[in-house]
Amino acid sequence: MLCRRIIPCLDCDLAVPHGRVVKGIEFKRIRYAGVPWQLAKKYYEDGADEIVFLDITASHERRGTMTDVIERASKNVFVPLAVGGGIRTIQDARKVFNAGADKVAVNTAAIKNPALVDGLARHFGSQACVVAIDAKRRYISSPGKARGKIVVKTPEGPCWYECSIYGGREFTGVDAIRWALEVEGRGAGEILLTSMDKDGTVEGYDIPLTKAVSERLSIPVIASGGCGNPWHMYEVFKKTQASAALAASIFHYETHSIKKVKNYLAKKGIKVRL
Amino acid sequence: MVKVAIVDYGMGNIGSVYNAVNHLGAKPIVATAPSKLNADKVIIPGVGAFGDGIKNLAPFIPKIREALASDIPLLGICLGSQMLFEGSDESPRTKGLSVMKGKITKIPTRLKLPHIGWNSLEIKRKACPLFRGIRDGYVYFVHSYHALPKEDMVAATTRYGCTVTASVWKRNIFGTQFHPEKSGAVGLRMLKNFLEL
Numbered sequence: 001m002l003c004r005r006i007i008p009c010l011d012c013d014l015a016v017p018h019g020r021v022v023k024g025i026e027f028k029r030i031r032y033a034g035v036p037w038q039l040a041k042k043y044y045e046d047g048a049d050e051i052v053f054l055d056i057t058a059s060h061e062r063r064g065t066m067t068d069v070i071e072r073a074s075k076n077v078f079v080p081l082a083v084g085g086g087i088r089t090i091q092d093a094r095k096v097f098n099a100g101a102d103k104v105a106v107n108t109a110a111i112k113n114p115a116l117v118d119g120l121a122r123h124f125g126s127q128a129c130v131v132a133i134d135a136k137r138r139y140i141s142s143p144g145k146a147r148g149k150i151v152v153k154t155p156e157g158p159c160w161y162e163c164s165i166y167g168g169r170e171f172t173g174v175d176a177i178r179w180a181l182e183v184e185g186r187g188a189g190e191i192l193l194t195s196m197d198k199d200g201t202v203e204g205y206d207i208p209l210t211k212a213v214s215e216r217l218s219i220p221v222i223a224s225g226g227c228g229n230p231w232h233m234y235e236v237f238k239k240t241q242a243s244a245a246l247a248a249s250i251f252h253y254e255t256h257s258i259k260k261v262k263n264y265l266a267k268k269g270i271k272v273r274l
Numbered sequence: 275m276v277k278v279a280i281v282d283y284g285m286g287n288i289g290s291v292y293n294a295v296n297h298l299g300a301k302p303i304v305a306t307a308p309s310k311l312n313a314d315k316v317i318i319p320g321v322g323a324f325g326d327g328i329k330n331l332a333p334f335i336p337k338i339r340e341a342l343a344s345d346i347p348l349l350g351i352c353l354g355s356q357m358l359f360e361g362s363d364e365s366p367r368t369k370g371l372s373v374m375k376g377k378i379t380k381i382p383t384r385l386k387l388p389h390i391g392w393n394s395l396e397i398k399r400k401a402c403p404l405f406r407g408i409r410d411g412y413v414y415f416v417h418s419y420h421a422l423p424k425e426d427m428v429a430a431t432t433r434y435g436c437t438v439t440a441s442v443w444k445r446n447i448f449g450t451q452f453h454p455e456k457s458g459a460v461g462l463r464m465l466k467n468f469l470e471l
Binding site: 003005 | 286287289290293296297321322386388389390392393394412414455457461462
């Protein structure tokens, strides 16, 4: 049977030479964590099952993609590499694949032009096409108040989830769960599902969101946003059908190594690659 | 230095295979034309559909047969491994290289396809030189089809709601359905074993 994957995420700011990995708090406050390709190598050696590079500045300031970073990383890292941020066209995607990426993740461009998902799947295969969704809770006073939206019960009350684009700077009115279903139909191979409410809080993943999406889709869902300790990964694997758990800060600041987290999960009965 | 020709026939990314060969101290040659296939070893990578694969590989096939006849070790990865067989249900009208007897068929599982991710390897033929120094371990798969060989050539399998052919071996011909170049230390060890043949 397949292992559940542990994926470190490198949020990259490419405004400096070689780029730098940053970690924001709820998509806003920014801290500095290291050089992308060096961190990628370290995480690979420590047992990462895959590595995600997100160019956090690309969509916003239109800086293009991070082919240089990927070229350097792929010389030393022999697990799948996924790249997101600023990929708007088939040509953009081809550039990062040629640099050594195995998958691309699209968010803003896919919402603006859903046919991009079909195109990526057709050109590079579904396995190479990840759709990233940044979902924000929209609480409602009663279920009837959100017409056409999929309402999810959370400990904080019922809500629907709204897709955000441009790295959390703009909202779309699009229902995140419906959007996930739509892109699955268009050929997406995976969903990278980030909770904007939990991201950076280290309180744990958004379980109701991850559960709602992973139960409805047949493609793998990567849970993202909110991981603060290994138990949070255990919780998301135990309570939802997430195929992978993504985290940044807990690995960046060496609070927990990937190896230790995986040993912990294995002991608790979660199948991981050791 | 061991020269390794990586067949670049326009199907998927050859960069990671190139990097892995380079990392292991051998000399990778990107074979964009059949004339560049003169090497100590040949690797056929590839991701995509069987029919397109064979169509694009066609110009290289005579040279590949020549290499095999002169006992050059050949490693097919993913689609590259599938094309070694006689045919595939994915593209029923296309004939494969037929250097392995049997065909490629959809994985008969009730689980999600494609089968993507890390799965455990069960080595069936310990004598297979690819697995020297490897007892078991996890490797990275991305596929919906697998080989149903006619002869006894399955070298390793994995479980995904059914038994899936993970690797085949016949004399100097090796095939892996998984991606050794994306399978961490275990995968690199297999490639190293192949380069040392």
